[in-house]
Amino acid sequence: MGKHLTQKDVARIKKLIDEWSAPKLTWPLLVEACEKKLGISKTRQSYAKLTELKIAMKDRKAALKAPTEKAGWINDINEANERIEKLTEDNQRLKAVNQKLLERFKIWQANADMYGVTQTKLDQPLVQFSKR
Numbered sequence: 643m644g645k646h647l648t649q650k651d652v653a654r655i656k657k658l659i660d661e662w663s664a665p666k667l668t669w670p671l672l673v674e675a676c677e678k679k680l681g682i683s684k685t686r687q688s689y690a691k692l693t694e695l696k697i698a699m700k701d702r703k704a705a706l707k708a709p710t711e712k713a714g715w716i717n718d719i720n721e722a723n724e725r726i727e728k729l730t731e732d733n734q735r736l737k738a739v740n741q742k743l744l745e746r747f748k749i750w751q752a753n754a755d756m757y758g759v760t761q762t763k764l765d766q767p768l769v770q771f772s773k774r
Contacts, residue, residue, distance in 0.1 A: 647684065652694060654680050659698040667703050 647655075655676055659667070662675075669686040676682040676689075689695050716722040754764060 647682070647688065647692070651680075651682055652692060655682065655689065655695060656698045659695065659702050662702050662706070665706060667699065667706055669699070672699070 655672075658675060658679060659672065664671070669690060672689060673684070673686050676684065716725060753759075
């Protein structure tokens with residue numbers, strides 16, 4: 643490879659930094675990744691002297707340290723898909739239960755009206771019986 647990094651090389655390195663997913667990002671790790679993934683072999687100093695890459699490193703390190711994922715988020719796509727499937731099934735089941743309860747409520751509401759049971763009477767808290 644030539645002595646200097648081309649603008650295309652810098653853009654590829656910057657993209658590598660922006661998409662960095664490992665929890666730790668250091669200049670030595672970047673040097674290693676550039677060699678393995680991009681076929682670019684330069685020293686840490688060659689990368690660090692470029693303002694564009696320094697800024698990208700600083701921003702990505704800050705992003706990696708920040709808790710960007712919400713609690714309970716899953717990184718593995720298969721796990722996430724399984725969780726989505728389970729939650730979808732739960733959601734469908736709960737919708738069915740809710741629909742049955744709404745139908746039952748309408749019956750109770752009609753019966754309460756027919757037998758003269760007032761809203762006030764229906765809203766009274768349950769009496770707690772003491773155990774003897």
